[in-house]
Amino acid sequence: MEYDFRKIEKEWREFWAENKTFKADDFSDKPKYYVLDMFPYPSGAGLHVGHPLGYIASDIFSRYKRLQGYNVLHPMGYDSFGLPAEQYAIQTGQHPEKTTKENIARYRGQMDKIGFSFDWDREVRTSSPEYYKWTQWIFKQLFDCWYDKDADKAVRILELVAKFETEGNANVNAEHDFEGTFSAEEWKAMSEKEQSTVLMSYRLTYLADSWVNWCPALGTVLANDEVVNGVSERGGHPVEQKLMRQWSMRIKAYAERLLTGLDAIDWTDSIKDQQRNWIGKSQGASVHFKVDGHEDSIEVFTTRPDTIYGVSFMVLAPEHPLVDQITTDEFSAGVEEYKRQASLKSERDRQSDVKNITGQNTGAFAIHPFTGEKVQIWIGDYVLASYGTGAVMAVPCGDQRDWDFAKHFGIEIINIFENVDISEAAYAEKDAVIANSEFLNGLPAKKAIKTAIHEIEKQGFGKGKTQYRLRDAVFSRQRYWGEPFPVFYKNEVPHLVPDADLPITLPEVDKYLPTEDGEPPLARAEKSAWNYQEGDRMEYNTMPGWAGSSWYFLRYMDPKNENEFVAREKVDYWNNVDLYIGGSEHATGHLLYARFWTKFLFDLGYIPFEEPFQKMINQGMILGRSSFVYRVKPLVNLEIEDEGVINTIKKSMDLNLKLDSILRSVFISKPILDKYKSDPYSFSNPRISAQIEKLKNEIAKEIENPKELSISIDFNDAQAIHADISMVDNDILDVEVFKKWRPEFANAEFITEEDGTYVCGHEVEKMSKSKYNVQTPDDLCEDFGADTLRMYEMFLGPLEQSKPWDTKGINGVHNFLRKLWRLFHDQNNKVSLDMGDPSKDALKTLHKTIKKIGDDLERFSFNTGVSNFMICVNELTDQKCNNKQILEQLTILVSPYAPHIAEELWVRLGNEPGTISYAKFPEFNEEHLVESSHEYPISFNGKMRFKLEFPLDMSKEQIEKEVLANENAQKWLEGKDPKKVIVVPGKIVNVVI
């Protein structure tokens, strides 16, 4: 074999590992560049071909940056705490640490085969105590801080205590959820426990009773981003709302900075929009409406205070705390009933049922703060208790839901817009001029909003307010396989474990299940099983998966530091991640939390930047191509004289079952199935027909006089069964392997094509174990080599696009590498080089390629890069070029994509082993591309008809003359005079007729 990739690749991988070729220097005169991949969760299934897509791209870019003279940080690690390992532990009793280690070993083996230039000395695992010690430490910092809105940053809690001691809390501008005010004296008079409770409502991580998403099937709470459409993101289990005492992260404090920070980072609009959406900023005013005859007032939040004169009623959420107090006797029964019905509906139902307008009058009235008029107070489930204040001022002329509600219940609709017709629908645009609104009359909405807020504040019944949809993030999980909290309890008051005693390691437990009384698994641990034993008990919850991943990119800079989470000098040198590659599915989870923690650590002065990931590229998902075999179902039509309907149905079903068992193991080739679908009567299969006949006779014996009995096969309802793609080649099933696949298929029969083959159907789906369509990179590495795999994955198409995996074209890429190899070698596979000066043509090809490859890398267009290499090698092959100077440059160019073959060729060219990774990226020299003439496409009315070659220095006029004189042009002119001739020098000629 000429190009022996197996031997080459193995040797070079060993060389890189032994020589630590890709070790990154912590301090260097070179400029730094940090390329990061989203680290994987090591699942039991191993890597499939989709995982390396992003890793290959980032590796190519890392290698390119090294060639450009950068000191590149390109690490890899494992997000190794998580649910699947724990579920597996519950089933098998094995410690999750054991399976996690095994899975990591498998991942590492797979990654090693692909030739990544990771600095493996920097590997981190979120589940290792050396790592999570610092996750616990960061938690402690959050606990020890509050958010000072005046300084707009996190500040130590001691400073807050100092303020309380001197002036109480009245003038403290903090992000908090403490209700009420206290003086310095009152503060000092509080017991330690009371003070602790107060402080808790200011801390950036806090313990509180909060409504959480409880997932009974997983036995844990979930964060909002882990709940999708009312079910758990992992596993799709139902989720219910439950009030629980939980640790939360006060991410709300950072809402505004998380929003504005997006403007300064280079991410896709899609991800930024998702985060903006999730944060959900809305500006407006909070306004208090007095309740007629009550002390209480209703606080509403509105984005349109300019429409306040259009308020003709109020709507409270059915759960609003004031509802019971204000409801009049007359309406109390109706209100109770409405509340009951609303409580029966799930949050999801309430949200999906948009068309039904429901509501209930409470009989109470609110006083309009400006007009003093009484407006009805209703309850309605279109108002959500969890958003804003759980109450709205209804402006039917300006809000479609309010309009619908008013129409439905016959409530007055006041028009406060100039020249706007609101008889058919509300007018929600902000371009109308306000009318009918006293001091707001004649103002356009934008101005009116400001004026209204000003007036509301002046009169003292409300103020301008900005509201965010972002909720604080629940940080406790009732699970075993996660970071323990550095928290112990004394008299149920939480205390922090001192830094010196960190990490709190995971204690051994007898089972990975909750206790009988519903406590999390850690409650099973004996006190002595903990490595810290202060207080009455330790915290039994563990941290969520996103804890460790929120700061791992920092740890890579200083992975072995035992004294700090990262040394300041190192983070000063490496700074933030220059290029982050990963999937877009983490938009509102990991990517938001990591930004939050980064801003927090920045506030405390530990790191010099506020945004973790400067530029991000989201690689598309690689989809699988599933193969299917088809099993048909019988259709029995039986009618029996003198027997009841029920009996008939029962017998029919029996028959169906019997027949099903006959057909169970019969599989029909896809093309034949399609034929029968359109023409069921063409079906003929002696064996099956015989079986059906036999069955019919049996029935005839059993049933005296069937009025009608027909048995047919329903081809349209054929059952498609996933067949493992490893036993399918080019859609043709290996029937012998299939029979051995599962016991139930041992006696399978196949209705095949004429040539005896069984043809499978196929579909593009997500790659997953259960669909038997998982392609691992291992086989492909074995068959074609890592360099081919790397180039092929890039060749598939643009990185960001999702695409089905198909190995059809892999030969083309493999052939390219063989052609490349042949440029350097003679027929006997001996290196054969021309040591002289390169030809003009070869230089032109080379420099054209240098330009394109460089440009492609700069815009992350890896697929066109591969194409350009192919073009280059094709041209050099045509030129029979084996010039050393040319090939040496080409080898460097190719090395980021195909590092193994590049290393081998580099040495065969006479260079030192291992030096290619730090060679100099070839310099583009335009001179080699300079042409003296250009082949002009000559088009008529924009259509290219033929080409003519002219010198580049020929004048426009001269070109025009030559073109028109050309006989080919005369043919297209058809004797007419051209209206106009456009000559773009060096580009094109267009003749307008």
Add this chain to the structure above:
RNA sequence: GCGGGUGUGGUGAAAUUGGUAGACACGCUAGACUUAGGAUCUAGUGCCGCGAGGCGUGGGGGUUCGACUCCCUCCACCCGCACCA
């Protein structure tokens, strides 16, 4: 409903600033050489048409000498958000 994205041969795709649409690769067809590794080489391959030629980048319209590219409008698919006050 709102926001983001995609739409080009039989297939994956390319066209970077408005300038030869389909590069490169797969597949397919024919031929050559071998007949063992999934081989290699040559020629062809957008569609219609014998041909001249016509048509062609989701549909329709526009700007322009010239549009895959810019503008308007509609359609389909994918992703995210959604009684958010």
